[in-house]
Amino acid sequence: MPASAERYLEVQRSEEFAQLRHRLRRFIFPTTVAFIVWYSLYVLLSAYARDFMAIKLIGNINVALIFGVLQFVSTFLIAWFYSRYAAQKLDPLADQILHKVDDVPATTVDGGKN
Amino acid sequence: MAPQFLAAEASTSTSRTLTITLFLVFVAITLAITVWASRQTKTATDFYAGGRQFSGFQNGMAIGGDYMSAASFLGIAGIIALYGYDGFLYSIGFLVAWLVALLLVAEFLRNSGRFTMADVLAFRMRQRPVRTAASVSTIVVSIFYLIAQMVGAGALVSLLLGIKPGTEFLGMDGDTAKVATIILVGALMIVYVTVGGMKGTTYVQIVKAFMLMGGALIMVLMVLAHYKFNLSALLGDAATRSGKGDAFLEPGLRYGVETAGDAAKTFYSKMDLLSLGLALVLGTAGLPHILTRFYTVPTSRIARKSVLWAIGIIGTFYLFTLALGFGAAALVGGADITAQDKAGNTAAPQLAQELGIEYLGGNTGGAIMLAVIAAVAFATILAVVAGLTLASSSSLAHDFYASVIKRGNASERDEVRVARIAALIIGAVAIALSIFAQSLNVAFLVALAFAVAASANLPAILYSLFWRRFNTAGALWSIYGGLISAVVLVFFSPVVSGSATAMFPAQDWQWFPLSNPGIISIPLGFFFGWLGTVITKESDPEKYAELEVRSLTGHGAH
Numbered sequence: 033m034p035a036s037a038e039r040y041l042e043v044q045r046s047e048e049f050a051q052l053r054h055r056l057r058r059f060i061f062p063t064t065v066a067f068i069v070w071y072s073l074y075v076l077l078s079a080y081a082r083d084f085m086a087i088k089l090i091g092n093i094n095v096a097l098i099f100g101v102l103q104f105v106s107t108f109l110i111a112w113f114y115s116r117y118a119a120q121k122l123d124p125l126a127d128q129i130l131h132k133v134d135d136v137p138a139t140t141v142d143g144g145k146n
Numbered sequence: 147m148a149p150q151f152l153a154a155e156a157s158t159s160t161s162r163t164l165t166i167t168l169f170l171v172f173v174a175i176t177l178a179i180t181v182w183a184s185r186q187t188k189t190a191t192d193f194y195a196g197g198r199q200f201s202g203f204q205n206g207m208a209i210g211g212d213y214m215s216a217a218s219f220l221g222i223a224g225i226i227a228l229y230g231y232d233g234f235l236y237s238i239g240f241l242v243a244w245l246v247a248l249l250l251v252a253e254f255l256r257n258s259g260r261f262t263m264a265d266v267l268a269f270r271m272r273q274r275p276v277r278t279a280a281s282v283s284t285i286v287v288s289i290f291y292l293i294a295q296m297v298g299a300g301a302l303v304s305l306l307l308g309i310k311p312g313t314e315f316l317g318m319d320g321d322t323a324k325v326a327t328i329i330l331v332g333a334l335m336i337v338y339v340t341v342g343g344m345k346g347t348t349y350v351q352i353v354k355a356f357m358l359m360g361g362a363l364i365m366v367l368m369v370l371a372h373y374k375f376n377l378s379a380l381l382g383d384a385a386t387r388s389g390k391g392d393a394f395l396e397p398g399l400r401y402g403v404e405t406a407g408d409a410a411k412t413f414y415s416k417m418d419l420l421s422l423g424l425a426l427v428l429g430t431a432g433l434p435h436i437l438t439r440f441y442t443v444p445t446s447r448i449a450r451k452s453v454l455w456a457i458g459i460i461g462t463f464y465l466f467t468l469a470l471g472f473g474a475a476a477l478v479g480g481a482d483i484t485a486q487d488k489a490g491n492t493a494a495p496q497l498a499q500e501l502g503i504e505y506l507g508g509n510t511g512g513a514i515m516l517a518v519i520a521a522v523a524f525a526t527i528l529a530v531v532a533g534l535t536l537a538s539s540s541s542l543a544h545d546f547y548a549s550v551i552k553r554g555n556a557s558e559r560d561e562v563r564v565a566r567i568a569a570l571i572i573g574a575v576a577i578a579l580s581i582f583a584q585s586l587n588v589a590f591l592v593a594l595a596f597a598v599a600a601s602a603n604l605p606a607i608l609y610s611l612f613w614r615r616f617n618t619a620g621a622l623w624s625i626y627g628g629l630i631s632a633v634v635l636v637f638f639s640p641v642v643s644g645s646a647t648a649m650f651p652a653q654d655w656q657w658f659p660l661s662n663p664g665i666i667s668i669p670l671g672f673f674f675g676w677l678g679t680v681i682t683k684e685s686d687p688e689k690y691a692e693l694e695v696r697s698l699t700g701h702g703a704h
Contacts, residue, residue, distance in 0.1 A: 035702070037688040037689075040688065040691040040692040040696075041687070041688060041691045043691070044694055044695055049695065049698075053694070053698065056698065059249075060250060063249060064246070067242065067245050068427070071238075071239075072420075072423075074238070075235070075239075075419065075420055078401075078402065078419070079401075079402040079419050080416065082396060085396055085397055086396045088392075090378065091377075091379075092378045092379075092381035092382045092385065092392075092395060093377065093378055094396065096395070096396055097234075097381075100231075100234050100238055101465075103238045103242060104238070104241065104461050107241055107244070107245060107457060108457065108461060110245055110249075111244075111245065111248055111453075111454055112454075114249060115450065115451075115454055118450065126698060126699045126700065127699075129698075129699050129701075130700060130701050133695065133701045134701075
């Protein structure tokens with residue numbers, strides 16, 4: 033059920049919502065920058081540091097292969113961290129705000145429940 | 147020496163019969179599901195979003211089914227088999243891309259949209275122009291992708307059934323068989339979409355994902371068992387057999403190739419590698435057929451779960467392709483692979499045959515494994531094209547017909563009827579274009595689809611969700627600006643003209659040096675979106691408040 037425009041503005045300006053937005057952006061933006069830099073480093077090394085990538089570590093397994101597998105590992109880990117972070121820090125707060133959107137304070141006359 | 151692929155007549159006919167039988171079983175099962183799904187499809191939500199009833203695991207598998215195309219399965223295994231390490235580079239971009247979808251797009255899209263990408267883009271903008279733009283870009287991306295898949299299907303079927311030039315199958319020569327395959331694939335995808343809608347299509351994806359993962363797992367275990375689970379021995383054997391030695395295990399044979407004495411060529415080749423990497427990572431979260439998948443689950447938290455499943459499944463699959471590719475290089479050998487197909491697309495099926503001979507015994511064992519993997523490959527193509535057709539017909543009906551032509555006054559029934567007709571038209575157009583394009587080299591179209599998705603769709607989606615000031619002009623500028631830059635740059639690139647492997651090798655109007663436009667067109671898409679916004683005054687803080695609150699909390703979610 034959509035609430036009124038004023039109600040959405042009110043919620044958007046509330047401290048709780050600012051807190052939710054802050055927690056969300058504090059995680060997703062730096063993490064996005066981090067994994068894009070980490071991936072770019074991998075692509076750049078593949079293009080320009082081939083001697084380094086060619087160093088053999090165990091038998092025929094070289095730096096390039098380990099680096100590639102680490103991209104998989106970092107992807108899995110970030111996904112896992114995010115789901116934990118969201119469940120602990122974001123979801124409860126989002127639920128709280130969600131219930132409040134429709135709870136119109138007594139002083140507001142125009143009402144959000146339509 | 148590996149047995150000549152499909153050479154022994156006995157093995158050929160056993161294998162063909164088995165492939166066709168297995169394929170028919172897959173088609174029968176999926177058609178039954180489709181008919182069942184059609185009985186459950188009554189409302190627009192059923193048709194566009196499968197009733198929003200799928201679980202996180204089911205949708206995760208379906209995302210895998212939509213995403214792991216023939217290009218990933220046969221293409222990446224083939225690139226690894228022929229060029230070694232560089233194929234791995236490709237798959238890493240495809241996987242890392244899912245973090246963009248997980249962190250920045252999936253949940254917010256699910257919370258604030260209903261059926262299509264445009265629902266979010268047009269949320270706080272003027273509906274008609276933004277929905278038109280989103281519809282154009284959805285259809286362009288989907289059609290490029292569709293043509294690449296269907297042309298690939300045609301070529302693949304003749305290869306897998308062993309129809310070489312000069313030989314006949316069921317009274318058809320190679321070229322007729324290719325056209326027949328394109329028509330068959332097209333017809334089936336139209337049936338899945340028009341009859342089964344999102345519900346039917348999703349189950350087709352799930353069945354296909356199980357088949358693909360199962361088939362790949364069996365092959366990987368066989369390859370590893372052959373080397374007693376010693377990965378280093380497998381790599382060593384692949385490097386030796388490739389004739390390229392250690393270079394086979396290092397980046398640089400396929401992408402970012404160094405040409406001694408030609409600094410410019412080396413430079414452009416490496417820029418092309420960076421450009422490809424960028425498009426792969428940023429394109430996924432802008433692919434319309436992937437975005438619509440997030441609407442098939444009840445809540446944004448289940449959408450998150452489904453992306454987590456998808457990351458697990460897709461990541462595992464790409465690790466499998468590593469073993470398959472190096473396995474094919476070691477056990478089949480590059481010479482035998484290129485003898486069958488220069489691009490290496492038959493590496494995985496050839497490896498299957500080889501493994502069947504080793505583990506199941508003799509030519510019959512080889513034929514059985516080959517048939518199973520060939521049937522899996524067909525299933526893969528069918529599922530992907532169905533997803534693409536559904537996404538584009540949804541956009542045509544929901545965005546263009548209902549919002550632009552009918553100005554939001556179309557009934558649900560009417561909208562779904564139009565979506566079905568749109569699927570028929572898009573399917574027919576795709577079949578016609580694919581038949582026309584089948585003699586051309588159109589493999590670049592998949593990379594182009596990713597580049598357009600990253601340059602046109604992603605900037606508009608991210609600005610819409612996170613930038614308060616963003617407006618209608620910004621949305622239009624980023625979509626059209628990104629779309630046109632990507633398409634124009636590719637048109638003047640070496641993949642369309644001016645090189646031996648181009649779409650039109652005899653013509654030359656090439657001036658853009660890179661095959662992948664991403665490194666230029668993606669920043670352009672973001673730039674145009676910013677520019678269009680700041681030079682116009684329109685701004686709607688109230689609608690942004692609604693979008694932001696809804697996308698973060700799920701208030702009013704459909």
